[in-house]
Amino acid sequence: MISFVNVEKVYPDGTRAVKSLDMTINEGEFFVLIGPSGCGKTTTLKMINRLNETSDGKILIRDKSIHDYNIHELRRNIGYVLQQIALFPHMTIEENISIVPELKGWDKKKVKARVTELLELVGLDPEQYRNRKPSELSGGQQQRIGVARALAADPPVILMDEPFSALDPISREQLQKDIVALQAKIKKTIVFVTHDMNEALTLGDRVCLMKDGHVVQIGTPEELVNDPANDFVESFLGNRQNVWATNVIEVVKKFRDRMQTIPEATTAEIKSNATIEEAYELLHHHSALRVLRRNEEIGIVTSSMILEFLYDHSKEGGFIGS
Ligand SMILES: Nc1ncnc2c1ncn2[C@@H]1O[C@H](COP(=O)(O)OP(=O)(O)OP(=O)(O)O)[C@@H](O)[C@H]1O
Ligand SMILES: [Mg+2]
Structure with missing residues (x-):
C-alpha cells in the first residue's frame, strides 16, 4: 500500500x-x-503526504509514486492528525470537521450527518460542541476534534502523529479502543506515531x-516482545512480562461472569493451558474457540476477549508493561 524505497531526508541545515x-x-x-524523540518519526509521516519532500529514494502509494498524484488529491485522500493541534481558530468545530468533505463536494446534509457521527465517535456531544470555537474546548477535546477531522472524508490512509498525547489516561484508553474498533470495521491504513510502548503494542x-x-526492527507486537532484534529494542521495551505467554484459561476466568454468545459455527478448540498467543493465532481463522480442560468445555475465547484482556492488563501495568 505505502512503500518506502531507500528514502532519505536531509534538512537544509544538513x-x-x-x-x-x-x-x-x-x-x-x-x-x-515509535522511537526516541528526534529519531525521525514525524519526518517519515510528513513525507507520505508531501508536507516534507524526500531528499532521495521513492515513496509509492498503491504502486504509484506520490509525485505522480495531484498534490491536492493526495492530501485529500490522506487524513492527517498533527502532533500539534491545528484547528482553525475562527471556525466552529462543525466547520473545522467539514473542510475536506466540502472540498470533496459532499452535499450539506451528508456533511452535517457525518459531523454528528464523528463527534459521537470521539465522545463529544454533537449538539453541545458543534457550534463552539476551538478556544472554547480543552486541549484534549481539541485533540479529539483533530482525530474527527482526519477521519471526516473517509480517507483510505490516515496519518496520526501522537494524537492522544494530551489526553488523560481514561479518555486515551477510550479513544484507543474506538480507533481499534473503527479500523477493524472500515479497514483504513493507519500510520500512527507514539512515544508510548504500551500504546504501540496494544494498537x-x-x-x-x-x-x-533508521529502522531498528519492524514486527508484530509478539515478535518484538518475544524476539527483540538487539539490546536497544530490549531496553526500549523495558522489563516486560510477556502477557502473550499467559494461559488462555486466564481469559476465560476473566469473562466467567459475563454471558458470551457462542457463534454457531464454532467447532475449533484449544486447551486451557495453551498460550494467549496460540489462541490469537488460531483466531485469525475462527471467530471463536472452545476452551477445553481435560476434554471438558470450560468456556469460549474470541479475539475481542483477548484484546480486552490485554487492555486491562496494560492498565494494571502488567501487560507487556513494567
Ligand atoms: N525543519 C527542520 N530542519 C532541520 N532539522 C529538522 C527539521 N525538522 C526536524 N529536524 C530534525 O530532524 C530530526 C528528526 O525530527 P522529527 O521531528 O522527525 O523527530 P520525531 O521522531 O518526530 O521526534 P519527537 O518524538 O520529538 O516528535 C531531529 O533531529 C530534528 O531536530
Ligand atoms: Mg514528532
Whole structure:
C-alpha cells in the first residue's frame, strides 16, 4: 500500500533525519512508528503526504509514486492528525470537521450527518460542541476534534502523529479502543506515531522501532516482545512480562461472569493451558474457540476477549508493561 524505497531526508541545515528507509505498510494495516524523540518519526509521516519532500529514494502509494498524484488529491485522500493541534481558530468545530468533505463536494446534509457521527465517535456531544470555537474546548477535546477531522472524508490512509498525547489516561484508553474498533470495521491504513510502548503494542498490527533516522526492527507486537532484534529494542521495551505467554484459561476466568454468545459455527478448540498467543493465532481463522480442560468445555475465547484482556492488563501495568 505505502512503500518506502531507500528514502532519505536531509534538512537544509544538513540534519540527516531519515536514512535509507525501506519498508512497506500493508493495506488496512495499523502500523505504529515509535522511537526516541528526534529519531525521525514525524519526518517519515510528513513525507507520505508531501508536507516534507524526500531528499532521495521513492515513496509509492498503491504502486504509484506520490509525485505522480495531484498534490491536492493526495492530501485529500490522506487524513492527517498533527502532533500539534491545528484547528482553525475562527471556525466552529462543525466547520473545522467539514473542510475536506466540502472540498470533496459532499452535499450539506451528508456533511452535517457525518459531523454528528464523528463527534459521537470521539465522545463529544454533537449538539453541545458543534457550534463552539476551538478556544472554547480543552486541549484534549481539541485533540479529539483533530482525530474527527482526519477521519471526516473517509480517507483510505490516515496519518496520526501522537494524537492522544494530551489526553488523560481514561479518555486515551477510550479513544484507543474506538480507533481499534473503527479500523477493524472500515479497514483504513493507519500510520500512527507514539512515544508510548504500551500504546504501540496494544494498537499496532506491526510496530516499527526507529533510532537516529533508521529502522531498528519492524514486527508484530509478539515478535518484538518475544524476539527483540538487539539490546536497544530490549531496553526500549523495558522489563516486560510477556502477557502473550499467559494461559488462555486466564481469559476465560476473566469473562466467567459475563454471558458470551457462542457463534454457531464454532467447532475449533484449544486447551486451557495453551498460550494467549496460540489462541490469537488460531483466531485469525475462527471467530471463536472452545476452551477445553481435560476434554471438558470450560468456556469460549474470541479475539475481542483477548484484546480486552490485554487492555486491562496494560492498565494494571502488567501487560507487556513494567
Ligand atoms: N525543519 C527542520 N530542519 C532541520 N532539522 C529538522 C527539521 N525538522 C526536524 N529536524 C530534525 O530532524 C530530526 C528528526 O525530527 P522529527 O521531528 O522527525 O523527530 P520525531 O521522531 O518526530 O521526534 P519527537 O518524538 O520529538 O516528535 C531531529 O533531529 C530534528 O531536530
Ligand atoms: Mg514528532
